[in-house]
Amino acid sequence: MSTSTAGADRLPIADGRTVLREAQRAIGRRWRQLALLVVVLVAAATAGLVSPLALGSIVDAVGSGLRSGDASFVWRLGAVMAGAIVVGAVLTAAGVVAASVLFERMLAVLRERMVEAAFALPQSRVERAGTGDLISRAGDDVAEVSRAIPSVVPAVAGSLFTIAVTVVGMAVIDVWYAVALLVVVPVHIVSLRWYLRQAPGVYAAERAAMADRAQHLLDSLRGLESVRAFGLGPHHVSRIAAVSWSVVRWTMRARGIQNALYARLNLGELLGMAGVLVVGFVLVAQGAGSIGGTTAAMLLFLRLFGPINQLLFVVDELQSALASLGRIVGVITAAPSGGLAAAPPGSPSPAQVGLHLEAVSHSYVDGHPVLTGIDLAVRPGETVAIVGASGAGKSTLAAIAAGVHEPASGAVRRSGAVVLVTQEVHVFDSTLRENLTLTRPGATDAELLTALHRVGAERLVSRLTRGLSEPIGASGATLTPAEAQQLALARVLLADPPIVILDEATAEAGSADAGRLEHAAAVVGSGRTVLVIAHRLSQAAAADRVILMERGRIEEQGTHADLLAAGHRYARLWAAWSRA
Ligand SMILES: Nc1ncnc2c1ncn2[C@@H]1O[C@H](COP(=O)(O)OP(=O)(O)OP(=O)(O)O)[C@@H](O)[C@H]1O
Numbered sequence: 178m179s180t181s182t183a184g185a186d187r188l189p190i191a192d193g194r195t196v197l198r199e200a201q202r203a204i205g206r207r208w209r210q211l212a213l214l215v216v217v218l219v220a221a222a223t224a225g226l227v228s229p230l231a232l233g234s235i236v237d238a239v240g241s242g243l244r245s246g247d248a249s250f251v252w253r254l255g256a257v258m259a260g261a262i263v264v265g266a267v268l269t270a271a272g273v274v275a276a277s278v279l280f281e282r283m284l285a286v287l288r289e290r291m292v293e294a295a296f297a298l299p300q301s302r303v304e305r306a307g308t309g310d311l312i313s314r315a316g317d318d319v320a321e322v323s324r325a326i327p328s329v330v331p332a333v334a335g336s337l338f339t340i341a342v343t344v345v346g347m348a349v350i351d352v353w354y355a356v357a358l359l360v361v362v363p364v365h366i367v368s369l370r371w372y373l374r375q376a377p378g379v380y381a382a383e384r385a386a387m388a389d390r391a392q393h394l395l396d397s398l399r400g401l402e403s404v405r406a407f408g409l410g411p412h413h414v415s416r417i418a419a420v421s422w423s424v425v426r427w428t429m430r431a432r433g434i435q436n437a438l439y440a441r442l443n444l445g446e447l448l449g450m451a452g453v454l455v456v457g458f459v460l461v462a463q464g465a466g467s468i469g470g471t472t473a474a475m476l477l478f479l480r481l482f483g484p485i486n487q488l489l490f491v492v493d494e495l496q497s498a499l500a501s502l503g504r505i506v507g508v509i510t511a512a513p514s515g516g517l518a519a520a521p522p523g524s525p526s527p528a529q530v531g532l533h534l535e536a537v538s539h540s541y542v543d544g545h546p547v548l549t550g551i552d553l554a555v556r557p558g559e560t561v562a563i564v565g566a567s568g569a570g571k572s573t574l575a576a577i578a579a580g581v582h583e584p585a586s587g588a589v590r591r592s593g594a595v596v597l598v599t600q601e602v603h604v605f606d607s608t609l610r611e612n613l614t615l616t617r618p619g620a621t622d623a624e625l626l627t628a629l630h631r632v633g634a635e636r637l638v639s640r641l642t643r644g645l646s647e648p649i650g651a652s653g654a655t656l657t658p659a660e661a662q663q664l665a666l667a668r669v670l671l672a673d674p675p676i677v678i679l680d681e682a683t684a685e686a687g688s689a690d691a692g693r694l695e696h697a698a699a700v701v702g703s704g705r706t707v708l709v710i711a712h713r714l715s716q717a718a719a720a721d722r723v724i725l726m727e728r729g730r731i732e733e734q735g736t737h738a739d740l741l742a743a744g745h746r747y748a749r750l751w752a753a754w755s756r757a
Pocket residue numbers: 541542547565566567568569570571572573574
């Protein structure tokens with residue numbers, strides 16, 4: 178797989194509205210939990226008003242000359258304050274936990290949908306975007322949002338309600354205290370607007386730089402042997418160092434913007450405090466307010482700055498988390514929504530389709546068509562073999578039919594799930610059992626053994642001393658190419674798809690193995706719609722229909738017998754192959 182063009186065409190980043198829509202879908206039917214959460218947080222914020230107001234009353238009582246018998250008044254208020262603190266703490270804790278659970282669930286749903294979408298992306302799309310981009314979204318961005326949720330969600334939810342309830346509390350003491358607060362508002366609005374203008378771009382650039390770093394690391398690790406063989410180590414190290422420095426630079430800029438925001442917020446706090454003190458002074462001097470009222474207002478004001486600053490500080494994390502969320506949702510929106518292309522009016526129904534390629538053309542490099550105007554309909558249950566010289570475009574056709582590549586033009590319709598078997602079988606570093614159950618989770622050992630027997634893998638099973646429990650792959654037993662093909666075919670039987678595309682499933686094996694694999698492929702194909710890239714013409718002879726391709730076009734098609742009778746290119750190929 179080439180990753181040289183990696184990053185040339187990145188996956189999209191969802192805008193705010195799309196993120197909100199997907200978040201709403203992810204919250205789904207949990208609206209009642211959300212409403213309950215709001216009630217709990219408002220109650221917690223209201224409980225927080227009790228202490229400052231009670232302290233103000235005590236100050237006034239003391240100021241107006243508390244008699245010794247009135248000590249019980251102070252005790253009563255003390256008890257009310259203690260009770261309110263406990264209730265407030267319990268409600269806040271409950272709110273924080275409930276908010277985290279709710280939003281963690283939402284994130285879990287988004288994460289699952291992203292993984293589903295990532296698997297549905299055509300391989301060519303992932304290659305164009307760069308595998309590193311996808312890995313960085315599934316890793317860095319998911320980690321970023323997960324890290325932000327426990328701090329951001331409770332802070333935003335709790336702070337908003339505390340601010341609203343506290344401002345009301347200050348207005349109740351005297352509306353001028355609430356007016357004094359307005360001094361803070363323009364400073365904060367200006368700071369925040371400045372920040373929101375600066376920060377998103379810097380955060381997005383920081384994430385993109387991280388994606389680049391992941392891509393370069395992957396490139397170098399994947400091509401490690403070539404890197405070593407050609408002595409390219411220093412070059413790759415300097416490339417990775419360059420992209421790593423770019424991450425450092427963007428991170429420094431992001432932190433710089435953060436610090437500038439904090440400085441502006443402190444200025445707002447200073448002005449607000451001065452405003453409340455001046456109002457208190459004027460009100461007391463005019464006899465319009467009490468010292469207790471000013472004390473309560475000041476306490477409420479001080480209490481306000483915790484949540485305001487918390488909110489503004491987490492705006493930063495919120496920005497960063499939203500940038501990541503946009504990248505996660507971007508993967509969801511990039512995936513083809515329906516999977517199967519919509520059928521044009523008047524076309525056959527899905528049950529009649531099997532596999533249908535209409536006017537499919539493709540090129541990897543502009544100006545060098547690999548497929549030109551391919552029309553091919555494989556009926557349900559039919560086996561069609563594709564033959565042709567090397568480079569004729571057979572593998573490309575198979576990959577497009579399977580949905581691995583999107584055709585440059587034309588349409589592909591499939592009546593159901595499709596499995597593509599190629600020569601490159603990935604053997605996972607795990608037991609034989611787990612290598613099989615990945616296409617049918619929960620399959621019994623008996624089902625697995627039946628599948629292995631049907632593809633003629635008895636020898637593999639008896640060779641592995643621990644049978645299905647034997648580790649295979651990188652750190653376990655090594656499979657021969659033929660055994661790997663058998664494993665791939667057994668996986669198809671277990672997956673049980675209606676459509677199978679076999680590309681060179683038998684080509685690697687020696688002749689004895691080739692015959693056995695050809696038989697296994699026939700077993701796997703029976704009762705399914707099959708497109709087989711036939712390197713051995715015996716596979717073509719056994720198919721219902723044969724397509725001969727030349728330079729990206731269909732040159733001949735018909736049954737094996739028809740094509741022999743026609744006496745053209747296929748007949749000559751068959752004659753040569755039979756002699757050999
Ligand atoms: N990923 C790719 N990028 C660029 N060119 C490609 C890519 N894959 C295939 N090609 C080119 O497309 C043409 C058709 O290749 P394809 O593999 O589809 O043919 P084929 O008939 O299956 O050949 P073979 O039997 O050798 O596999 C060839 O010229 C090949 O070099």
